[in-house]
Amino acid sequence: xxxxxxxxxxxxxxxxxxxxxxxxxxxxxxxxxxxxxxxxxxxxxxxxxxxxxxxxxxxxxxxxxxxxxxxxxxxxxxxxxxxxxxxxxxxxxxxxxxxxxxxxxxxxxxxxxxxxxxxxxxxxxxxxxxxxxxxxxxxxxxxxxxxxxxxxxxxxxxxxxxxxxxxxxxxxxxxxxxxxxxxxxxxxxxxxxxxxxxxxxxxxxxxxxxxxxxxxxxxxxxxxxxxxxxxxxxxxxxxxxxxxxxxxxxxxxxxxxxxxxxxxxxxxxxxxxxxxxxxxxxxxx
Ligand code: FDP
Numbered sequence: 195x196x197x198x199x200x201x202x203x204x205x206x207x208x209x210x211x212x213x214x215x216x217x218x219x220x221x222x223x224x225x226x227x228x229x230x231x232x233x234x235x236x237x238x239x240x241x242x243x244x245x246x247x248x249x250x251x252x253x254x255x256x257x258x259x260x261x262x263x264x265x266x267x268x269x270x271x272x273x274x275x276x277x278x279x280x281x282x283x284x285x286x287x288x289x290x291x292x293x294x295x296x297x298x299x300x301x302x303x304x305x306x307x308x309x310x311x312x313x314x315x316x317x318x319x320x321x322x323x324x325x326x327x328x329x330x331x332x333x334x335x336x337x338x339x340x341x342x343x344x345x346x347x348x349x350x351x352x353x354x355x356x357x358x359x360x361x362x363x364x365x366x367x368x369x370x371x372x373x374x375x376x377x378x379x380x381x382x383x384x385x386x387x388x389x390x391x392x393x394x395x396x397x398x399x400x401x402x403x404x405x406x407x408x409x410x411x412x413x414x415x416x417x418x419x420x421x422x423x424x425x426x427x428x429x430x431x432x433x434x435x436x437x438x439x440x441x442x443x444x445x446x447x448x449x450x451x452x453x454x455x456x457x458x459x460x461x462x463x464x465x466x467x468x469x470x471x472x473x474x475x476x477x478x479x
Pocket of ligand 1: 285
């Protein structure tokens with residue numbers, strides 16, 4: 195049953211990849227619920243995933259970053275729910291940087307503890323897909339088929355620092371953390387696309403990606419259901435960690451233990467190898 199969902203996502207990926215190759219990347223007059231201006235290709239990618247998933251018997255419902263509400267199928271015997279960001283990184287698509295789609299597959303309820311698989315598609319020089327279940331499998335699309343090229347695992351310590359958000363709006367403790375990693379020899383890698391930036395960490399064996407609470411956005415920018423939970427699941431299955439938390443003073447905790455109040459809620463978040471996440475915990479203590 196799960197196989198039919200992965201298959202539908204793979205077919206959608208091929209379709210979206212070909213759209214991106216010929217698209218003009220024009221903004222529409224519409225904005226989505228989060229307040230982002232929508233590109234024509236955001237809406238098209240959303241429709242592709244929506245149609246492909248809703249026709250599957252295994253599906254109970256879906257939830258998209260581009261839709262206001264979750265959509266539940268009437269009279270469905272399906273148990274699986276899929277939450278997805280159909281096209282992440284719209285602000286860099288016009289400069290021809292890599293962008294992606296992110297998905298999480300849930301059993302019965304959209305809550306982090308019910309995640310059973312997650313993954314992403316990366317539209318770059320190659321079309322690739324990463325799917326995490328018990329392990330994290332890396333697929334590449336070539337010659338009309340998807341080929342598994344191995345699993346992704348993180349070392350206990352990496353070399354890359356990918357700090358998101360506007361620096362002038364960072365807290366002092368966050369500035370100190372990021373600067374201390376650079377002083378330790380970490381190198382800056384940040385494209386502004388969550389999928390390529392986190393894929394880079396996963397392919398290079400580790401490091402830190404952060405999108406903190408900032409003075410202008412106390413709950414960060416990235417969305418729990420569509421972006422953060424899927425990557426938290428992937429990072430844990432790859433041997434790393436993911437922590438975050440609502441900016442209510444309760445501190446940072448394991449992302450997959452967090453509960454959200456609304457499907458479009460954002461959270462400050464940190465993804466990395468064990469060493470870097472320990473550094474975050476110390477810095478934020
Ligand atoms: P975008 O606004 O282009 O959609 O999802 C939001 C996101 O991209 C992520 O892909 C990316 O990691 C982040 O925003 C980048 O935000 P900053 O430019 O504020 O660093």
